[in-house]
Amino acid sequence: MRRAHTVDQVRAAEAALMATLPEGTLMQRAAAGLAYAVIDFLGGAYGRRVCLLVGSGDNGGDALYAGALLARRGSSVEAWLLSERAHPAGVAALRAAGGRVTTPDSRGHNRRFDVVVDGIVGIGGKPGLRDQAAAAVGALAGVPVVAVDTPSGVDVDTGETPGAHVTADLTVTFGTHKICHLADPAAAACGAVQLVDIGLAPYLPASPVESLQAADVAALLPRPARDAQKYARGVVGLRVGSATYPGAALLSVAGADTGLVGMVRYVGSAADTVRQHHPEVVGPGRVQAWVVGSGGGEHAGEELAAALGDAVPLVVDADALAHVIGPLPVPAVLTPHAGELAGMLRADRAEIEARPLEFARAAAREYAAVVLLKGRRTVIARPDGTARVNTTGTPWLATAGAGDVLGGLVGALLAAGLDPYDAASVGAWLHGAAATYAAQDGPLVASEVARAIPAVIRGLPGR
Known part of the structure; x- marks a missing residue:
């Protein structure tokens, strides 16, 4: 550490x-x-x-x-x-x-x-x-x-x-x-x-x-027990994407579907497209964590309400963030970028970019949740003011859909048993490390980040 x-x-x-x-x-x-x-x-x-x-x-x-x-x-x-x-x-x-x-x-x-x-x-x-x-x-x-x-x-x-x-x-x-x-x-x-x-x-x-280092991530990452079965390893559900943004569903599912949980469930309008690309993903049912908001458009608020009805931890991203008006009744990770956080805190985006640690902490206090403020150095803050700063990644990671992958990945870690602070911190670290691995100091797209996550995990100390 x-x-x-x-x-x-x-x-x-x-x-x-x-x-x-x-x-x-x-x-x-x-x-x-x-x-x-x-x-x-x-x-x-x-x-x-x-x-x-x-x-x-x-x-x-x-x-x-x-x-x-x-x-x-x-x-x-x-x-x-x-x-x-x-x-x-x-x-x-x-x-x-x-x-x-x-x-x-x-x-x-x-x-x-x-x-x-x-x-x-x-x-x-x-x-x-x-x-x-x-x-x-x-x-x-x-x-x-x-x-x-x-x-x-x-x-x-x-x-x-x-x-x-x-x-x-x-x-x-x-x-x-x-x-x-x-x-x-x-x-x-x-x-x-x-x-x-x-x-x-x-x-x-x-x-x-x-700031987490590779050995910390290896120690925190959930490992299957010798007698593990798919339900015991965790089930993550995703209510993401829309007719307007079906790609967000694919990318968020790709972030979740990296082998870190026993099952991935998808509920949404892009179900047929998701199944074509991820045949192992199944439909509605019980989950240990939800991911909502990525590409959700006008239905993001409804999906957030539906996910809250299951009383399990959740990741709130993108369009669903606008529907978070106060502390949520379940453990949560909120994943805004500076522009989204500006709306949540009624602040100026430039001020947030100039003072990201201060504003991430302020949002964590106001919403009584873990806040993952995306940026070159992503900040993960708890309501008590403690924070982690992620140092992995590459400038090539600034690409459309990367945040969707991150939301799905953090949701999978929540479902696998990590608490929101560790899930957000480990997810940010793996996401940045996978981008560096995939980019090899060159350009990449978000789907390549998701595909690189298993290789990064295999390369962790002691794995």
Whole structure:
């Protein structure tokens, strides 16, 4: 599990750890991890040209001590001090190692350096950059950036980017991930994220935001018992599609019909088409979970009411979301994209895209349900505010019908016995991983995502 903690949680853990260590040990650990990450990023140290952007916080100290190590390894290191309160011992260490310390130059130097190390603002800084810092970043446009802990200017605890900020190619963080490493739009500014162990783990509390990894999915995924029979493995029902959108029915059924449950039932106007493509799918009967809404059109509200009559968990997608006016009487997963959530929360779509974690949590509270907010980094939120961010997927997954496949897949996991939070989280992970598997870094269509799911499951650790 990749766990992300808040600034306050990290600071409390650092204080507890520092009480057990000689003064300065924690910064030296971070600086060494940062320096070696920069060396790996550059493919070596000798002869490399490094620019440090140094603010007044501990991140600036980390950058200066890392710069001193790089200078001792043969790098040409120049520090641009953006504050008169830059870490004095770090400045002295860099100078002693042969590094150069200067003030920012607003002229472009993008051909002079091989890498910029962003140590402008620490995790406690306010979002946005001051004018001097923004000018320094602009003067170095085009040079690869390694951020210290987090890209300067992002909101660490929310993943938002309300002002000017650094966009990094690599972010080297210490002790634990922070929420901005997982949640968009800040996560997009982090580039690749490398975690350096500085001994913080024993002092960290439970994290409010996390991200499933392959081993977590393998552990959560339902497995058939040795004496399993089809009804015991779960039966999922789908009330999706319409005369106008029969393809939505096919794609939602394809997401459900991947072998994760013992039976798939379909109720709707596209029954003949569904049976032609999925002969193992059967008609009405008892189910352990329903999927409603995908391509449902004007009848989506009726299908939602019918599904609620069975008093089983359900996935509410697409057209049916407009008919959810408050908490539902059964465990539910709501799967909106930003536009649909805007209607549900009477909010602006652009605001939701700028603050997806906040709005997913707000919707989960308002509707007393698990909310799966689709996006580049899909957010799965519970009413208590805990959340998971899905990190699998590919830009090629932004294709018509992909959400229909996801709804069917999550419904199957519900029917197989997962609770709504785990079903939504595992479903999002498998959906993104299947897209990556099917795309092979090229284009794909939604039906290919569904077909790739069994192969992804077979490749999970321990399967």
